[in-house]
Amino acid sequence: MTLNKLCDALSGLHADDALKERTLLAAANAKARRRRSIKGLTAAAACTVILTAAAGGRYLYITPVYAVSIDVNPSIELNANIFDRVIGAKSYNEEGGMILSAVDVKNMKCTDAINALLSSPEMSVYLDENADTSLTVSGNSKEKTMEVIDEVSGCHGGGARLHCSGMSEEEAEAARDIGLTPGKYSVYSALKEFEPELTPEDACRMSVRELRGRLSLYTDVQPETGSGHGGGHRHRHK
Amino acid sequence: MRSDEETEKAVNTYADTVYRICAVYLKERSDAEDVFQNVFIKHALSTVIFKDREHEKAWLIRVTINECKDMLKSSARRMNVPLEDIKELPAKTDDAGDYVLEAVRALPQKYRDAVYLHYYEGYTAPEIAKMMHTRVNTVYTRLARAREALRESLGDDIE
Numbered sequence: 001m002t003l004n005k006l007c008d009a010l011s012g013l014h015a016d017d018a019l020k021e022r023t024l025l026a027a028a029n030a031k032a033r034r035r036r037s038i039k040g041l042t043a044a045a046a047c048t049v050i051l052t053a054a055a056g057g058r059y060l061y062i063t064p065v066y067a068v069s070i071d072v073n074p075s076i077e078l079n080a081n082i083f084d085r086v087i088g089a090k091s092y093n094e095e096g097g098m099i100l101s102a103v104d105v106k107n108m109k110c111t112d113a114i115n116a117l118l119s120s121p122e123m124s125v126y127l128d129e130n131a132d133t134s135l136t137v138s139g140n141s142k143e144k145t146m147e148v149i150d151e152v153s154g155c156h157g158g159g160a161r162l163h164c165s166g167m168s169e170e171e172a173e174a175a176r177d178i179g180l181t182p183g184k185y186s187v188y189s190a191l192k193e194f195e196p197e198l199t200p201e202d203a204c205r206m207s208v209r210e211l212r213g214r215l216s217l218y219t220d221v222q223p224e225t226g227s228g229h230g231g232g233h234r235h236r237h238k
Numbered sequence: 239m240r241s242d243e244e245t246e247k248a249v250n251t252y253a254d255t256v257y258r259i260c261a262v263y264l265k266e267r268s269d270a271e272d273v274f275q276n277v278f279i280k281h282a283l284s285t286v287i288f289k290d291r292e293h294e295k296a297w298l299i300r301v302t303i304n305e306c307k308d309m310l311k312s313s314a315r316r317m318n319v320p321l322e323d324i325k326e327l328p329a330k331t332d333d334a335g336d337y338v339l340e341a342v343r344a345l346p347q348k349y350r351d352a353v354y355l356h357y358y359e360g361y362t363a364p365e366i367a368k369m370m371h372t373r374v375n376t377v378y379t380r381l382a383r384a385r386e387a388l389r390e391s392l393g394d395d396i397e
Contacts, residue, residue: 006357009336024242027281027282173372174376
């Protein structure tokens with residue numbers, strides 16, 4: 001059987017003594033260097049720290065800290081840095097791609113970017129009083145996620161009902177693994193328990209309203225109707 | 239930082255585990271050896287207090303996988319390495335085994351973790367999920383997809 005062959009192949013692999021010896025020597029040298037650097041913090045080293053901090057500023061700017069997925073039927077995910085600036089935007093379906101090609105949100109403040117997308121003419125065709133707009137915040141920090149949820153809940157839903165929620169980064173990653181935004185993933189996961197044949201591709205094509213509508217057939221979750229914004233806050237940070 | 243004795247004990251105990259993970263991820267011997275050294279250097283410099291041997295082993299596995307992924311990213315940026323300079327990791331001299339190992343290396347990175355940890359190390363899906371900071375269902379999905387991908391590439395019973 002193939003997996004037995006894999007186990008046999010791996011069992012035949014060993015780290016040889018020469019590699020182990022070199023590794024022990026490298027580890028000893030690394031420890032010696034670490035001891036020296038702790039002992040002697042010179043002015044030159046202090047300057048290095050300052051220069052590294054300056055370079056670190058750029059690193060901070062380009063490092064994503066949280067993501068906000070915007071789902072109506074266009075599905076878009078924005079990545080934001082510690083300064084709440086959009087540093088990346090990705091579409092998850094064709095409709096989302098069309099919106100992003102018309103609206104450049106890079107380097108915008110995250111809430112401004114969301115408002116710009118939701119109020120764009122390209123998005124307006126999907127937004128009416130019966131539509132649902134889902135904003136889902138995901139990141140490693142629960143505190144930051146909650147903070148961002150509060151901020152984005154003030155965004156304009158473009159005429160559709162706005163639902164804001166949060167998700168842990170690991171769950172968000174699971175969503176991205178199967179090609180869904182975190183926003184659609186939460187509804188998709190719940191619906192899949194009742195409709196096991198539902199695929200991520202199906203969910204990608206459906207609007208949030210359609211998914212919630214289907215789910216309401218099996219649960220007490222009711223698809224909200226009417227316009228307005230500031231829907232429920234549901235946080236799934238683990 | 240750990241003592242020289244602790245480092246030596248870790249190398250002697252876990253060298254093969256670390257080396258095999260490198261084999262699953264990396265084809266080039268030099269990359270695998272770099273990762274191998276980096277892992278134990280990190281172990282030597284780390285201040286993590288291990289609760290028990292299993293905790294230590296899980297830590298080393300995670301660090302090795304992360305180092306392999308970093309190595310793959312930096313390898314992708316290296317270009318024009320002469321073929322004669324590339325020495326490949328030898329597998330057991332069994333063509334069928336080499337073929338299977340190649341098929342595993344061709345899997346997406348996240349599937350390789352699950353395949354190695356489950357089918358070789360014997361970790362359960364919940365244990366893998368905890369080790370890799372992911373959900374249990376995600377691990378099951380990755381194992382299922384890995385089996386499917388291996389079935390497609392090897393055209394064999396894979397259990």
